Amino acid sequence: MAEVRYQEASRIYPGTEEPAVNQLNLDIGDGELLVLVGPSGSGKSTALRMLAGLETVNMGSIWINEVDVTLKPPQDRDIAMVFQNYALYPSMTVGDNMGFALKQQKVPKAERAERVAEAARILDLTEYLDRKPKNLSGGQRQRVAMGRAIVRQPQVFLMDEPLSNLDAKLRVQTRTELADLQARLGVTTVYVTHDQVEAMTMGHRVAVLNFGVLQQVDAPKTLYAAPANKFVAGFIGSPAMNLFDAENVDGKPGIAGVAVPINDAVAAALKGQSLDKVSVGVRPEHLTLGTAGIEGEVTVVEELGSESFVHVRTDHRGEATNIVVRDRGETQTARGDRVKIDFDGPLHVFGEDGQRVTA
Amino acid sequence: MSAVVVDQSKNGGTPTSDDLARAAAIKRMERREGWKRRLPVLPALIYTILVTQIPFLFTLFYSLTDWRIDKVEPRQFIGVENYASLSGDKFFRDAAWISVQMTVMAVLLSLIVGTGLAILLDRKFFGQGFIRTLLITPFLVMPVVAGLMWKLQMFNSTFGIIGWVMNGLGFDSIEFATKYPLASVVVVLVWQWSPFMMLIVLAGLQGQDQSVLEAARVDGASSWGTFRQITLPQLRPFLELGTLLGAIYLIQVYDHIEVIVGGQPGAKNLPFYIAQRSIGGGNVFGLASAYSIVVVIASIIIANIGLRVLSNLLEDNS
Ligand SMILES: Nc1ncnc2c1ncn2[C@@H]1O[C@H](COP(=O)(O)OP(=O)(O)OP(=O)(O)O)[C@@H](O)[C@H]1O
Ligand SMILES: [Mg+2]
Numbered sequence: 241m242a243e244v245r246y247q248e249a250s251r252i253y254p255g256t257e258e259p260a261v262n263q264l265n266l267d268i269g270d271g272e273l274l275v276l277v278g279p280s281g282s283g284k285s286t287a288l289r290m291l292a293g294l295e296t297v298n299m300g301s302i303w304i305n306e307v308d309v310t311l312k313p314p315q316d317r318d319i320a321m322v323f324q325n326y327a328l329y330p331s332m333t334v335g336d337n338m339g340f341a342l343k344q345q346k347v348p349k350a351e352r353a354e355r356v357a358e359a360a361r362i363l364d365l366t367e368y369l370d371r372k373p374k375n376l377s378g379g380q381r382q383r384v385a386m387g388r389a390i391v392r393q394p395q396v397f398l399m400d401e402p403l404s405n406l407d408a409k410l411r412v413q414t415r416t417e418l419a420d421l422q423a424r425l426g427v428t429t430v431y432v433t434h435d436q437v438e439a440m441t442m443g444h445r446v447a448v449l450n451f452g453v454l455q456q457v458d459a460p461k462t463l464y465a466a467p468a469n470k471f472v473a474g475f476i477g478s479p480a481m482n483l484f485d486a487e488n489v490d491g492k493p494g495i496a497g498v499a500v501p502i503n504d505a506v507a508a509a510l511k512g513q514s515l516d517k518v519s520v521g522v523r524p525e526h527l528t529l530g531t532a533g534i535e536g537e538v539t540v541v542e543e544l545g546s547e548s549f550v551h552v553r554t555d556h557r558g559e560a561t562n563i564v565v566r567d568r569g570e571t572q573t574a575r576g577d578r579v580k581i582d583f584d585g586p587l588h589v590f591g592e593d594g595q596r597v598t599a
Numbered sequence: 600m601s602a603v604v605v606d607q608s609k610n611g612g613t614p615t616s617d618d619l620a621r622a623a624a625i626k627r628m629e630r631r632e633g634w635k636r637r638l639p640v641l642p643a644l645i646y647t648i649l650v651t652q653i654p655f656l657f658t659l660f661y662s663l664t665d666w667r668i669d670k671v672e673p674r675q676f677i678g679v680e681n682y683a684s685l686s687g688d689k690f691f692r693d694a695a696w697i698s699v700q701m702t703v704m705a706v707l708l709s710l711i712v713g714t715g716l717a718i719l720l721d722r723k724f725f726g727q728g729f730i731r732t733l734l735i736t737p738f739l740v741m742p743v744v745a746g747l748m749w750k751l752q753m754f755n756s757t758f759g760i761i762g763w764v765m766n767g768l769g770f771d772s773i774e775f776a777t778k779y780p781l782a783s784v785v786v787v788l789v790w791q792w793s794p795f796m797m798l799i800v801l802a803g804l805q806g807q808d809q810s811v812l813e814a815a816r817v818d819g820a821s822s823w824g825t826f827r828q829i830t831l832p833q834l835r836p837f838l839e840l841g842t843l844l845g846a847i848y849l850i851q852v853y854d855h856i857e858v859i860v861g862g863q864p865g866a867k868n869l870p871f872y873i874a875q876r877s878i879g880g881g882n883v884f885g886l887a888s889a890y891s892i893v894v895v896i897a898s899i900i901i902a903n904i905g906l907r908v909l910s911n912l913l914e915d916n917s
Binding site for chain 1: 808810811813814815816817818819820821824828829832833835
């Protein structure tokens with residue numbers, strides 16, 4: 241069991257100017273499942289590989305259990321990693337794949353077989369132990385990769401998009417199993433994904449990266465309810481938050497000619513900032529179709545059964561702008577309708593610097 | 600693709616004449632497809648048959664005659680007599696044994712050296728391309744030239760580099776190629792063929808999935824452990840290919856022997872012996888033909904055994 245700490249850790253790839261990971265500070269608690277999320281190229285894999293010892297840390301340090309491992313090779317860090325393509329050993333059977341790390345540690349054969357059998361039982365792989373990886377389905381391979389990690393009982397699990405090669409249904413199912421397995425084993429886990437739904441559902445805490453810079457680390461709920469900046473606000477949530485550069489409506493920030501209802505504290509915090517440089521965001525479920533508010537025309541209705549998302553075109557700052565509103569399932573609203581959008585819930589206001597204006 | 604789907608759900612499982620006609624049409628189409636694929640290789644096939652199989656058949660025919668240049672009568676069919684005399688020919692047996700030693704040593708050593716070089720080249724460093732080209736050059740040198748280079752510049756006791764080094768170390772220089780004819784030829788063969796093995800193994804190394812190697816490191820394997828347990832099994836098909844191609848070429852080496860050691864019995868392999876018996880002065884074409892037929896068959900067998908042995912070796916390892 242272990243705690244992990246990134247301390248001002250940076251990685252600059254040879255031949256590049258910009259750091260792929262820029263002064264990352266992150267504390268991961270014992271037994272925690274921390275999800276690293278961000279768009280493609282944001283440095284998630286790099287951050288994970290730095291912890292694994294597969295990438296040099298150019299500046300700063302990395303600690304596992306209060307031991308500085310920055311200069312240690314991967315084999316001395318007692319970590320297990322699940323790769324995106326699983327990286328199974330093609331010439332070995334499933335059993336040998338799972339027992340490989342134990343063999344390197346010179347664990348006696350009998351104990352090795354026992355631990356492999358135990359892991360295989362947990363992961364439902366018992367009948368495949370003698371097969372080669374190429375004769376397995378994608379989902380089974382994924383489980384072998386997991387098995388290879390859990391057999392070792394390591395200090396830390398590292399997972400780099402372990403579900404991205406599975407089909408959508410299996411991905412949802414495996415995601416639950418994986419979170420459950422992690423909770424049972426209680427091993428500190430760093431989990432990389434670009435899928436924010438995966439991040440929200442699995443993570444005890446979620447760290448959002450962009451351009452190698454950590455944007456926010458928080459529990460999923462907090463991340464959703466109080467995004468620290470514009471990037472996080474736009475990244476977390478599906479469908480995405482409606483996020484606009486505001487316009488000045490009678491000294492208040494507004495959307496499409498309608499002032500948004502902000503409280504006095506926010507108004508006070510915005511004092512002195514130019515209103516058309518601040519941003520306002522509101523999630524689709526915090527808008528309703530009503531009798532007053534922002535006027536527009538329905539362009540698309542996405543009917544999902546239990547709910548529907550209505551896309552409304554409005555005129556905001558002189559441009560056609562799309563606003564998404566959540567409506568009930570089997571909505572009567574249809575393409576071409578003229579509607580009015582009312583605010584019904586929390587608003588997010590970001591100052592000129594893109595940071596959240598806290599009320 | 601066989602896509603003959605006869606829908607038997609309607610009319611109670613009996614295919615109608617319509618269905619049958621459709622199936623027949625699909626079969627015709629498949630046959631036409633097959634020819635479309637075969638036709639383009641036909642010229643190459645015909646050419647190959649003309650230049651390899653027909654001469655082989657002629658050789659087979661000669662091997663059953665008593666054709667020799669010093670007889671006035673026309674050549675006569677004598678059945679398997681040539682083959683029968685083979686077992687009593689001590690020189691043939693000696694040559695066969697030399698062939699085996701020479702091929703096995705040259706293939707194995709060049710495979711080992713080639714793998715070593717490939718591993719050194721399989722990492723990024725400054726001047727990599729240049730060094731790779733340098734390492735490949737021996738393979739591009741003509742066999743006769745390679746033989747001459749080694750004979751005159753290396754092995755020669757008076758001007759050779761080996762002699763010079765030995766003198767420098769306080770030993771008497773010796774005529775290397777005369778004293779150790781087989782070893783001399785093998786050294787040159789290994790020098791020429793290591794680059795070939797290197798290229799094949801390098802292709803194997805560079806085709807490896809990097810993340811598998813990283814996984815092994817994370818799982819705690821040392822560099823040597825990773826090579827032995829992960830890389831080597833993955834290289835297996837490449838090593839097999841190298842062995843097979845190397846054996847096929849090296850079993851028929853002639854030029855090196857001719858140039859370096861001439862007709863010395865210590866390094867006279869089968870092709871050399873057969874050439875000596877026929878166009879090289881012996882002029883017993885019927886007999887020589889029989890010998891070469893035996894050599895071809897033996898080569899096929901040896902190449903197969905070599906492959907088998909190597910496979911088993913690697914199987915045990917993993
Ligand atoms: N070996 C490398 N050499 C140079 N630059 C690299 C190397 N690997 C990654 N990068 C760069 O570093 C940045 C971060 O890459 P990284 O692989 O960590 O992204 P990621 O967040 O994992 O993205 P993805 O979701 O696509 O996997 C990218 O801009 C990428 O181009
Ligand atoms: Mg990645």
